[in-house]
Amino acid sequence: MSIAKVGVIMGSSSDWDVMQNAVRMLKDFGVPYEAQVISAHRMPHDMAEYGAQAYDKGIRAIIAGAGGAAHLPGMMAALTEVPVFGVPVPSRYLRGEDSLLSIVQMPKGVPVATFAIGEAGAANAALHAIATLAMHDEDLRQQLMAFRQKQTEAARAMHLPEVE
Numbered sequence: 001m002s003i004a005k006v007g008v009i010m011g012s013s014s015d016w017d018v019m020q021n022a023v024r025m026l027k028d029f030g031v032p033y034e035a036q037v038i039s040a041h042r043m044p045h046d047m048a049e050y051g052a053q054a055y056d057k058g059i060r061a062i063i064a065g066a067g068g069a070a071h072l073p074g075m076m077a078a079l080t081e082v083p084v085f086g087v088p089v090p091s092r093y094l095r096g097e098d099s100l101l102s103i104v105q106m107p108k109g110v111p112v113a114t115f116a117i118g119e120a121g122a123a124n125a126a127l128h129a130i131a132t133l134a135m136h137d138e139d140l141r142q143q144l145m146a147f148r149q150k151q152t153e154a155a156r157a158m159h160l161p162e163v164e
Ligand SMILES: Nc1c(C(=O)O)ncn1[C@@H]1O[C@H](COP(=O)(O)O)[C@@H](O)[C@H]1O
Pocket: 010, 011, 012, 013, 014, 015, 038, 039, 040, 041, 042, 065, 066, 067, 068, 069, 070, 071, 072, 073, 089
């Protein structure tokens, strides 16, 4: 197996339903990844270790998903120079608006690129990581353009029902 270039981390295994959309995208593009549960709140020392080691072990983008008081993406961004892509996971009571605001409102100097709440956000975080890697990888860039073309064709082929 090749060395992971993208790290997908999430606060809990309960985030998997959403975060698997990022993993699936990376898999489809053949981008080597690793996926694991790391929680700022429940595993603070593991989180610090992951951040300290990420660049040296070959990680070039970190996709971090969390719900509610979603501190993981921001804390990871504080711990490493590797760019962090944050995914707000829908929460039970506030539908992920809490997750979104927790991730997006970073203080100046420690950015987290923040995506939409839920599945689309997870898939787009992966696509954005892929696009970033593709700037230095011609094969990946070609794959990304083919993906976009296919998507365009699918949209053009959409038909609306007749109104009676
Ligand atoms: N937001 C965080 C963090 C963190 O940011 O470190 N760790 C866990 N969580 C979130 O708690 C929610 C409920 O988790 P459980 O289902 O395990 O109780 C999950 O969405 C998780 O991302």
